[in-house]
Amino acid sequence: MAKCAFVSFRLGMADGVSVVARNWGRAVEQLGFEVITVAGEGPVDRTVPGLAIAATDPPSSAELIEALADADLVVVENLCTIPLNLPAARATAAVLRGRPTIMHHHDPPWQRERFAHISELPIDDADWRHVTINLSTKKQMQKRGFAATCIYNGFATATGAGDRSGVRRRLGVGESDLLIAHPVRAVPRKNVARAVALCEQLGGAYWLWGPAEEGYDDELARLLRSASCRVVHGTNGESAVDLYRAADAVVFPSTWEGFGNPPVEASIHRVPVAVADYPVAGELRALGFEWYPTDDPEPLRTALRVGDDARIERNRRVAVKHLSLPVMTEAIAALLAAAGWLP
Numbered sequence: 001m002a003k004c005a006f007v008s009f010r011l012g013m014a015d016g017v018s019v020v021a022r023n024w025g026r027a028v029e030q031l032g033f034e035v036i037t038v039a040g041e042g043p044v045d046r047t048v049p050g051l052a053i054a055a056t057d058p059p060s061s062a063e064l065i066e067a068l069a070d071a072d073l074v075v076v077e078n079l080c081t082i083p084l085n086l087p088a089a090r091a092t093a094a095v096l097r098g099r100p101t102i103m104h105h106h107d108p109p110w111q112r113e114r115f116a117h118i119s120e121l122p123i124d125d126a127d128w129r130h131v132t133i134n135l136s137t138k139k140q141m142q143k144r145g146f147a148a149t150c151i152y153n154g155f156a157t158a159t160g161a162g163d164r165s166g167v168r169r170r171l172g173v174g175e176s177d178l179l180i181a182h183p184v185r186a187v188p189r190k191n192v193a194r195a196v197a198l199c200e201q202l203g204g205a206y207w208l209w210g211p212a213e214e215g216y217d218d219e220l221a222r223l224l225r226s227a228s229c230r231v232v233h234g235t236n237g238e239s240a241v242d243l244y245r246a247a248d249a250v251v252f253p254s255t256w257e258g259f260g261n262p263p264v265e266a267s268i269h270r271v272p273v274a275v276a277d278y279p280v281a282g283e284l285r286a287l288g289f290e291w292y293p294t295d296d297p298e299p300l301r302t303a304l305r306v307g308d309d310a311r312i313e314r315n316r317r318v319a320v321k322h323l324s325l326p327v328m329t330e331a332i333a334a335l336l337a338a339a340g341w342l343p
Contacts, residue, residue, distance in 0.1 A: 002343035004033035005071035007092060008079050009053045012042040014210060014235075015185060016261050017106055020133070020153050021077045024104070027154065027329040028073075031336065032343035038067045040088070051079065051088045058087030064095040073341055074099060078106040083118045093123040100341050101128045105137060105148070107258040122146065129339055133259045134280045149335055153259050154328025157320045159269045162245030163238070171207070171232050171246075178204030178304070179232070181247035181271075183262040184254070185210035186220045191276065194253035194294055196227045198274065201297040202304070205230040207247065244269035249304060253294040254278050263291060264323055267315035272308060274300050288318040 006021050025035040037044040040052025040059075046067045050059030068074060074096055080089045080103055108122055109115035122130070122141070130148040132138040138150040165175065173179050180199045184190045186208060199206040206229050212220040224231045235243060244250070250266040250273040257278050266273040267289065275281050275291040285291070290311050292300040303311070321327075336342045 001034045002032060002072040003036055003070055004028045004073040004075060005036040005038050005068050006075045006077055007038045007051070007068070008077035009040050009051055009084060009088070010042040011037045011039040011044050011077070016259070017078050018042065019261055020104075020106070020259075021075070023154055023156070023325060023328065024075060024077075024332070026156075026325060027332050028075075030329055031333055033073065036071060040085075050091070051085065053084045055085060055088065058085075058091050061091060061095055064091060068095065072100065072343075073102070073336075075102045075104055077104050080123050081105040081108050081121060082112070083109050083115050083121055086118075086120070089121060089123065093125070096128070097125050098127050100339065101125070102335070103128055103130045105130060105132045105141070107256075108137065108141070110140070111137070111256065111258070129335060131335065134283055136279060136283065137258070151328060151331045151335070152323055153261060153264070154325045155261070155264055155268060155319065155323055157268050157324045158241075160241055160245075162241040162243075162269070164242070164245045167238055167242050167246035170236060173205060173207075173232065173246075178202065178248050179207055179246065180204040180249045180251055181207045181209065181243070182251050183209045183243070183265070184252075186212040186216050187214045188216060188219075189254055189256045191253040191255055192220060192223050194276070195251045196223055196229065196231075198251050198253065198294055198297055198300075200227065200229045202249075202301055203229070204248070205232055207232040209235050209243070240265060241269055244271050247271055249273065249300060251294060252276065257281070260284065263289070264319050267291075267312075267319045270312050270316055272300060272303050272312060273315075287322045289315050291315070 038046045048059045048063050109118040130146050132148050132150050135150050138148045141148040182195045252263050253276040263273045263275045274294045276294045
């Protein structure tokens with residue numbers, strides 16, 4: 001059986017890139033590949049420590065060649081896009097030159113102020129294909145001379161009642177308490193301050209799912225200490241349906257996202273969601289999503305009080321129509337067929 005290796009800094013975790021890579025893995029399995037995961041950290045098939053974001057030494061060519069030796073196709077998930085470990089990006093690109101490779105770009109350096117001065121990423125090769133997760137990045141890459149294809153993230157669309165009561169009991173949240181989820185890792189662009197403020201305005205508990213990263217620990221601790229609403233932090237390995245159904249609403253006030261998975265996931269699981277006007281959110285709204293604002297609590301407050309079933313069902317239909325795993329799999333199949341890379 002043909003093998004497809006997914007390579008990144010970390011895989012198999014709860015971050016957005018890991019989630020997207022996992023769904024891409026499901027797609028290529030349906031297309032006839034066996035999936036191998038290779039990363040610096042995480043529950044992966046092959047660990048190459050030098051690929052990790054915090055690695056002090058880059059991976060050797062020999063390590064990478066061995067890890068990828070049996071791969072017929074390689075999908076590089078953001079490793080050669082965002083400069084979190086430049087030596088690893090250089091080493092990976094060198095080993096993959098001339099091989100069937102998809103460079104899957106989530107957020108290139110010019111989209112982050114602290115990386116805007118770095119010009120050596122993304123890296124190109126005539127034998128590679130470049131895929132972006134939004135149209136804006138595709139256009140930006142094309143202006144820089146890259147031939148790129150946009151394939152929106154795809155999601156499993158099955159849902160159900162979930163273990164709402166069980167999750168809320170573990171969190172110490174009563175059935176009648178208002179619980180508002182913020183399904184993110186805590187980094188500056190996730191705008192925790194605005195999320196907390198919205199929960200305060202609504203009189204609900206703020207439920208942050210992920211840990212602080214990128215040196216945000218002290219600022220997060222300060223924000224959570226000063227919150228006038230109740231704060232709940234963390235998850236315990238529950239399924240997506242259990243987590244989303246435990247929440248009464250989702251808040252997503254990010255200032256920037258390469259895509260923004262939580263609003264789509266919340267829509268799939270029929271949870272009302274407030275979303276900020278970050279650029280790619282406009283692309284998603286153009287598909288038909290109607291989310292509540294994050295700078296005005298009243299629309300979401302009204303929906304929570306009287307219900308808004310029509311909007312909730314409409315958002316779910318949009319997600320199923322445009323952002324399901326079958327839709328994404330079809331787009332990946334077309335890309336691989338055009339390249340001659342299908343098994």
